[in-house]
Amino acid sequence: MSYTPHTGTADALAAQRRTLARRLILPTQILLVFIVAFPLLMQVYISLTWWTPLDGTLWYSAYESWNWFDNFAEIFRDPGLHGAVWRTILFVSIAVPIEFGLGLLLAALFYEGVLARPVFYSLILMPMMIVPAVAGYIFFLIFQQTGPLNALVGIVWDGAYQINWLNDVNRAFIAVIVADVWQWTPLMFLILFAGLMSVPHDQMRAATILGANWRQRFFRIALPRIKAVIFIAIGLRVIECFKIFDMLFVMTSGGPGVATESLSLYLYKQTFQSLEWSYVAAIGITVLVVLSVIAAIILTRTSRPSNTSEAS
Amino acid sequence: MTGLILRTVVVALFAAIALLPISWMATMAFKPPAEWTSATAELTFLPKDPTWSNFVYVFTGEVEGQIVSLDRTVWWPLFASLLTSVIGTLIAVVAGTAAAYAVSREKVGGSIGLSLLQLRIFPPLAVMIPVMIMWAFLGMIDTWWGLSLIYGIVTLPFSFWLMKSYFDELPREIEEAAIVEGCTAFEAFYQITLPIVVSAVASTALFIFILNWSDYLIALLLTRKEWTTIPVYMNALATAASGQLYGAKAALGLIAAIPPIILGISIQRFLVQGLTFGALKQ
Amino acid sequence: MRGSGQSRRSFLKGGAALGTVAAIGINPRFIRPAHASGYAPGMTGGPTGFSGAERFQYNEGMSEGRAIEGIKRLVADGSAPSKLRILLTDGAIGQITEPFPSGTSVKEVWEAETGIELEIIGAPAGDIWARVLQDVTTRSGAFDIYTHPWNSLGDLVEAGGAAKLNDFVEAYQPDWADEERGTPTAQTAELLYKYGGDYYGASLDGDFHTWVYNKGYFEDDAHAADFRAQYGRDLAPPTTWEESDQISAFFTGRTGLGGTTIYGNGNDMAPFWGLPRFYARLAAQAMPNMYWFDDDGNPNLGTPEAVKAAEEYVKSREWAHPDALSWTFAEGYSGIGSGQTPHVTTYTNVAKFVDRFNDDGSPANPAAGMLSAYAPPGVQHDGGLVRRSVIYYNITGTVSSQAQNAEAAYLFLQWLSSTRTYSWMTGNPAGYFDPFQKANFEEPLVQETYHDYMMDAIRETVSRSVPTINFAGQTALDAALDEELQAALTGQKTAEQAMMDANRRWQRIIRRRGEDKMIPIIQASRAAWPTIVD
Structure with a gap:
């Protein structure tokens, strides 16, 4: 505390x-290196082999089945x-636009004003609070042919009793989308409503x-002002939707057949059923590269316009 | 006035849809086994023969009519879930907020933002095997700190990005004025800036807590017996005699919803301001 | 009501323990006053304190006694561990920890005789394989004994997770294949305990899928008369799948107990759980067996016989409950228990869980007291009738390759899975370890729990059961076939198309695993197939 900024130069302050x-x-950097370094190296290493735990050897002996880029070709x-x-x-x-549309509609309704707003606000947020695996069980039961929905x-x-949801390819897909929309529209609403609330009231009044x-x-x-939101x-x-697993795992396990099998479920099956761990590593690295490129493009694109929109 | 009523009706309809599945779960929690699925009886919304036995079963492990007694009751998994979710949330929020402030103000850390984004987008299943092997090597499997740490790390990207967008909106002039007044840079951050963003921190924490609280996959792979969490514990609610114990699962589902709801209510006043993520200036 | 020789336990657990007995709903006839403590003449170990306990007692000349003696030697030379850590499926723990029929539990007897504590770590059946993999691939050594589905034995052995037991079996001579008391046939022992010709596992289960039916429905005059009018033969347990399907078709839409609408086919058809029924149909399609692979190790799924089995299997969905495709074994149990269905092929403990009466004498399920069972249906060939069932799932204990003391772990497994201890344990209704040894069927407590009608049916079924896949790559092979069958069941593909695709996927899996390694194992597994033709 001996340092007194009054006498310090601008340089000292900046330093x-x-x-x-x-x-x-620093803590974030350490955590990041900690979680990325070893797993990434291991994944790159075993992705170049055919190693599976069924070889009876540990992962560091994977070089015994070295296969270069065969997994990537696969x-x-x-x-x-x-x-x-x-x-x-x-x-x-499909799911995200629906969630966005419904969330925006709700946010707009709330923004314009409804009766008993705090009560409805809490009720609408409830689905978010349910553990996704539990939500999976609820919807599994709800979508039974002899279940409550029908x-x-x-x-x-009367015809509703004939609709079999989870055993039909298209309807099962609809069912899992419904479940996801149910659970996550509230989050959309929460964010969008908060955004709307920050639009200056004097402008709206004017x-x-x-x-x-x-x-x-x-x-x-209102809308142009909450672009960033x-x-x-x-x-x-x-x-989050891209990684969906828990709810699907409980609700359909990817079925019927593979009709609702997401990338995460596919990886789960490759990991625990087929035990193709080197192949999973190769998929993981490929996904990482592809997503990184996409994320980098989006980040650079969006950092510019958002700066200009703030000027107003 | 008609507009207000119309809007209220539409919102009430949405609320009803939001609540229907939950109420189905709630009534299921009070149904005896014979009313769980259509294999035994025609289903009804309200229990024909309401009972507390599902709650008794998960809390005591034993109940009339259930052949097999539960090996573990819900108490310890509940505690394990709470402890690891809370510590994980703390790690994520503290580290993420600090890093977000640093990046927002001084552009340090290079492309750390992108790295964190990649960490979050990446499907955990594609990398859980190496993490499991690493955790085993470090002796962190089935420990509360091991689980808390991984929770803190996987949710770190959220707290970083949410907090960064908020700090970005906050004018630096406030801090600079404080420094001119005699504060150190850290005091300016800690005493001036942080109190302004406390609502953002609170809502970020709620969101991260919900993510940690819901996790199934990580806990499945990184625990063994002591520190299994609620979502993993739920799988134990199945027996050879009755298969999936839907009633007990529903009871557990209700119990599991309580902590996020309590947290949500206690920080509700922050939610509306907080979850704009500071993307807009007033 | 409880025996007097167990004051310690009831003192410790107090009211909770009493509550358990009530909850288990043990038939009051089981609970008899203990007549004497101490062993029967000539016996040195085993449970005491209830009438009939002497049937489970043993001496050094018996399998259990040899195991105990072995442990005592280990304790004496100081190499025995202070405790054994067992990874056990949740649903089976009760049979080891709950006293039965009164007095003492399996765990208590072991701990009292050896001084070695049993630490049981439970895991849900669905998660247990992930836990085993975690332990094996990280070399954590957190367990001395794994329990897991028999089907995973090959995966576990190839992954280096299971200790080879040949030397121990040689030294301690378990009575697993004993002609008087052990497995019903020599093939069964081959199938249950060995992998690739070596001893690895100890069977703790009898998951031989058994045909169970509602005898009340079959003997009902109205049903019987209508059936005779329609099909020109008596309504009786089917000898072939064709007859079985006729019965399914006949009952569908008729009215059963309490006015419920009957679905003729009671089989659950969810992924994983429905698969054994297809395997059973397939196995009977040729004389003496339709093997999963031909002599050269090529998959047989593309054969006309396999396509026929698949078509029949897919067609049987017509007579099943509309939600049957998301049903697991448990809904199958409920279906036969509620009278919703006249027959089902399933695990044998359906009899002990469904066909029982509450303490007050009321039926636990509407169909309680009406069930019976029979040998599995099959296919009539020119040379005779091939009736086939399958073994599928079947909890098996293996000694972890990282066990602190593999010998001690093995000795516990031998003690637990030998015919006396096992008969005692399998009679206990608190878990799902099922009877499969000859001695089990003769045991009054087992007969009481599982009912007399199951005894012959299980015996007949076991001797006609073929192994589903249990060699390395099993989960991948089963999952591939399962996905294709589900696709056919839901109308995404024809049965033929599905089988062709499944055949291709099996070929690829075998190739990837290494044909030179896989084909000898596939060929060796034929030794465990029965050749009985009726």
């Missing part, structure tokens, strides 16, 4: 701040993997006075 920043970032030949990746992409690109629909339409109707106010003024909300869901 002090940089030192602090380096210290603050990635291009493996229809099971292609199917799983395709279904995962399809799943993300019974509920059956009140108005627009009202100028005769803008609800739709104009919402789409012309929308980006975060969608980004968050795309990332």
